[in-house]
Every structure is written in structure tokens, then in C-alpha cells.
Amino acid sequence: MPGAAEERVESRSEAGTYCSSVIADPCLTASRGPGKMASSRLPILLALAFSSLSFVLSHSNREMWFQDFFPPNTCPINARANTFYGIMFDAGSTGTRIHIYTFVQKSPENLPELEGEIFESVKPGLSAYADQPEKGAETVKRLLDMAIDAVPPHLWKKTPVVLKATAGLRLLSEEKAQALLLEVREVFEESPFLVPEDSVSIMDGSYEGILAWITVNFLTGQLSGQNQHTVGTLDLGGASTQITFLPRFEETLKETPGDFLTSFEMFNSTYKLYTHSYLGFGLKAARLATLGALNMEAVDGQMFRSSCLPKQLEAEWHFGGVKYRYGGNKEGETGFKPCYLEVLKVVKGKLHQPDEIRGSSFYAFSYYYDRAVDTNLIDYEQGGVLEVKDFERKAKEVCDNMERYNSASPFLCMDLTYITALLKEGFGFRDNTLLQLTKKVNNIETSWTLGATFHLLQSLGITY
Ligand SMILES: O=c1[nH]cnc2c1ncn2[C@@H]1O[C@H](COP(=O)(O)OP(=O)(O)O)[C@@H](O)[C@H]1O
Numbered sequence: 175m176p177g178a179a180e181e182r183v184e185s186r187s188e189a190g191t192y193c194s195s196v197i198a199d200p201c202l203t204a205s206r207g208p209g210k211m212a213s214s215r216l217p218i219l220l221a222l223a224f225s226s227l228s229f230v231l232s233h234s235n236r237e238m239w240f241q242d243f244f245p246p247n248t249c250p251i252n253a254r255a256n257t258f259y260g261i262m263f264d265a266g267s268t269g270t271r272i273h274i275y276t277f278v279q280k281s282p283e284n285l286p287e288l289e290g291e292i293f294e295s296v297k298p299g300l301s302a303y304a305d306q307p308e309k310g311a312e313t314v315k316r317l318l319d320m321a322i323d324a325v326p327p328h329l330w331k332k333t334p335v336v337l338k339a340t341a342g343l344r345l346l347s348e349e350k351a352q353a354l355l356l357e358v359r360e361v362f363e364e365s366p367f368l369v370p371e372d373s374v375s376i377m378d379g380s381y382e383g384i385l386a387w388i389t390v391n392f393l394t395g396q397l398s399g400q401n402q403h404t405v406g407t408l409d410l411g412g413a414s415t416q417i418t419f420l421p422r423f424e425e426t427l428k429e430t431p432g433d434f435l436t437s438f439e440m441f442n443s444t445y446k447l448y449t450h451s452y453l454g455f456g457l458k459a460a461r462l463a464t465l466g467a468l469n470m471e472a473v474d475g476q477m478f479r480s481s482c483l484p485k486q487l488e489a490e491w492h493f494g495g496v497k498y499r500y501g502g503n504k505e506g507e508t509g510f511k512p513c514y515l516e517v518l519k520v521v522k523g524k525l526h527q528p529d530e531i532r533g534s535s536f537y538a539f540s541y542y543y544d545r546a547v548d549t550n551l552i553d554y555e556q557g558g559v560l561e562v563k564d565f566e567r568k569a570k571e572v573c574d575n576m577e578r579y580n581s582a583s584p585f586l587c588m589d590l591t592y593i594t595a596l597l598k599e600g601f602g603f604r605d606n607t608l609l610q611l612t613k614k615v616n617n618i619e620t621s622w623t624l625g626a627t628f629h630l631l632q633s634l635g636i637t638y
């Protein structure tokens with residue numbers, strides 16, 4: 175069954191991060207500032223100087239203070255005297271993930287340092303339980319049980335737990351989404367952890383991009399020191415996709431619609447980020463759009479066909495609680511050319527194209543990473559640097575030889591073609607634009623959840 179093959183490919187992609195307990199040796203990060211990094215094992219500082227990082231989102235006027243995350247100057251003997259935790263759930267459209275972050279404050283003079291992360295994920299995501307909210311919350315409970323084992327009992331009451339849902343729940347009706355969130359809230363209330371107000375919510379798309387940008391730039395050492403070269407980020411989820419970068423040219427600011435720009439202050443400088451979340455442009459939503467099935471009222475029984483699928487294929491696919499029947503063009507054309515034309519209709523003219531990004535390089539993760547791994551463009555553990563044209567080359571190879579790739583997902587051709595079209599025709603990247611494919615930096619997942627946890631801890635005043 176193609177659906178099963180599809181899951182197989184995806185679970186391979188995520189299997190390596192399954193419960194990846196990470197303890198980066200804090201003593202290796204003992205110098206202050208990225209330039210002074212002593213260890214060749216850890217070329218990038220985990221804990222960076224956030225001396226007075228204040229963060230104000232222009233559309234919401236909500237303040238975020240992340241100032242208390244300093245690296246230590248030294249490695250005190252009693253390194254684990256003051257450990258504390260933060261639990262952040264990512265309720266994504268294709269899966270739910272728990273991130274348990276460990277912070278250590280080694281002495282009162284030094285501010286807390288990010289020490290490591292425990293990560294686990296389950297599939298499908300909460301939106302697949304739209305009609306069984308209790309069952310959906312049960313999946314969250316199973317993940318939360320991990321935190322009970324990971325966090326020492328005397329710290330349970332001081333450890334906040336938060337869940338933020340993204341595009342899967344944004345696409346559900348308000349009523350169904352709220353029913354799911356309510357059940358999850360009950361699971362949290364019944365747990366021994368600290369449940370802040372607003373602990374279970376749907377996150378605004380613009381936060382998703384900004385928080386992921388903070389995570390990546392924090393982990394790569396770009397948010398501290400004099401020579402900051404921040405990197406832009408590209409996240410490709412199941413239902414939505416985000417692009418975020420710090421514009422360098424005044425022209426870009428002038429040409430960008432106001433709601434794509436968000437201001438915040440850092441080290442007494444004001445930064446204006448370009449960020450946008452495109453709902454319905456995630457990889458799986460794009461499959462439905464390509465098939466002509468996105469936002470269709472009644473899909474039961476209807477067969478959706480595409481030249482991006484193997485000719486003889488006829489199968490079913492469940493996404494967001496809906497069953498879709500899909501198949502190849504039995505009589506008509508298949509292959510890269512007709513597929514690209516189909517996919518082009520989904521992206522052409524639908525996205526804002528900032529000129530500035532054409533020549534810059536970006537960090538890319540989630541499905542960009544997974545599909546690059548699935549087609550051996552990069553190594554699962556190492557990641558790697560690709561050019562946009564590498565995705566196109568691979569898309570041609572797969573689409574024009576679908577019979578050779580029949581053990582992988584039947585959507586592999588469509589996915590690679592969509593990624594190519596999204597990058598080139600959607601965002602307007604050049605063929606030779608460099609993409610740094612990264613799943614983890616220093617063993618911490620490159621997810622918006624770390625940025626969200628900084629905000630959470632700071633808003634709760636959790637520093638010791
Ligand atoms: O923390 C993470 N670690 C590894 N992969 C992640 C993480 N968060 C999201 N992903 C990847 O994101 C993709 C799915 O996106 P998601 O389910 O978050 O959709 P959404 O962002 O549209 O709601 C998958 O490729 C999944 O592997």
C-alpha cells in the first residue's frame with residue numbers, strides 16, 4: 175500500500191532523532207563569544223551571550239525578553255547544582271513532538287546555559303484526531319510521560335509545560351481545534367508540571383518563522399559578538415512553509431509588504447526581520463493542491479490524478495482526518511516536464527519574492543532535509559550544503575524513472591518537483607543559491623521550539 179511506503183520513508187527520516195538525549199559537555203563551551211571557542215568538537219557555542227536581548231513583535235506588541243542566557247566563563251566543579259527544565263510541545267500537522275530542554279546555572283554570577291535536549295515524536299499529528307479529541311490528547315500524554323522520567327521529581331512543579339500547534343490545527347474548524355486543545359489542557363492539568371496560563375494554543379504563523387530564526391541563529395552563534403552574520407531560515411512543514419531573514423538592504427524593507435516585517439531589539443540594536451508563513455504551502459498541502467483536492471468539500475470516492483505519480487498507481491491517503499483517493503495518469507503523460515507544469519500552478523505568482531534573497535544562502539530544515547536524505551542528496555546525520563539546482567536534478571531523475579523508485583514514497587517525484595518549484599518560482603531563488611541542510615546544531619533540533627522556550631522561561635522569570 176503506497177500509504178505504508180510513505181510512512182516508511184518518513185519514519186526513516188525521523189528515526190535518527192527518536193528520543194535523542196543530548197548532553198553537550200558544558201565545559202567545552204567555556205569561552206565567552208564564538209570567536210574564542212576552544213574545542214574542535216564543538217565549533218559553535220551552545221550558550222551565547224544574550225546580554226540585553228529584548229524582543230518586541232511589532233504586530234502584537236508582545237514583549238519577549240531573552241536576556242538571561244549567558245555562557246559561563248569557567249566550568250565550576252559542581253556543574254549540575256542548579257539544573258532546570260522547560261518542556262515545549264510542537265503540535266505539527268504531521269506529528270506531535272516533545273522537546274525537553276535542560277538548562278544549568280553553574281553559579282549565581284553566571285546566567286543559565288542551555289545544556290541539552292531530549293526529543294521524541296509521534297505520528298500522526300493532533301489534527302488527525304479532529305473527531306476524537308480525547309484520543310489525540312492521549313498521544314500528548316504518552317509523550318509527557320517521558321518528561322516524568324526525564325525531570326527529577328523535586329523539579330516537576332517548577333518545570334513549565336507548553337504546547338503550540340501549527341498549521342494542522344489552523345486548518346481545522348475553530349470548534350474542532352478548540353476541542354483538541356481543551357483535552358490537551360486537561361492532560362497538562364493532571365500532570366505534576368507547572369501549567370502556565372495560555373499553555374495550550376495555536377501559534378501565529380509569523381512567530382513560527384521568527385522563533386525558528388532565533389533558534390538557528392542562537393545555535394550557530396550569530397546572536398552575539400561583533401561580527402554577526404545572521405542566516406535566513408526556510409522551514410517546510412506538512413501544511414505550511416516559512417521564510418525568515420534579516421534584510422540587509424533598505425530597498426528590501428521598502429519593497430516588502432508591512433505584514434511581512436517584524437521589529438525587535440537585540441543588544442541595543444533594532445532588527446527588522448522579514449518573515450512569512452504560507453498556509454497551505456506545506457509539502458502535504460501542496461500534494462493536495464497539485465491533485466486539485468485542497469479545500470474540496472466532498473472528496474469521498476473521487477479519484478485525483480497527476481502526472482507526478484506512477485502511471486499505474488491507485489491508492490488512498492489520509493491527511494488532516496480526510497481520506498483521499500489518488501492515482502497516476504494511466505493514459506496520459508508522466509514525468510518531470512508535465513509534473514513541473516502541474517506544480518507550477520500551485521506556486522506561480524502566489525508568493526512574495528524579495529530580490530535580496532536571490533544571492534544569499536539559507537538554512538533549510540524539516541521536509542527540505544527529509545527529502546534530500548531520502549534521495550541521498552545528503553547524509554542523514556551530517557546534513558550538507560546543496561544548491562537549488564540539486565533538487566531539480568534529483569526531481570528529474572526520480573520523475574523520469576518512476577519505476578526505479580517504486581519502493582520509496584509514490585509522492586517522491588511530486589515532492590521534489592514541488593520543492594524545486596517553491597524555491598525557484600515561489601521564493602525566486604537562483605539555481606545556484608546555497609542551502610545549508612541542517613537538522614541539528616550541536617545535537618539540538620533546529621526547531622522553533624527552542625526560541626519559544628527562551629520566551630517561556632523568561633516570561634515566567636524562571637532563572638535561579
Ligand atoms: O523538531 C523536529 N525535529 C525533526 N524534524 C522535525 C521537527 N519539527 C518538525 N520536523 C519535520 O517537519 C516536517 C513536518 O512538518 P510539521 O508536521 O511540523 O508541519 P507544519 O509545520 O506544517 O505544522 C517533517 O519533515 C518533520 O520531520
Ligand SMILES: [Ca+2]
Nearest residue numbers: 266340411412
Ligand atoms: Ca513545523
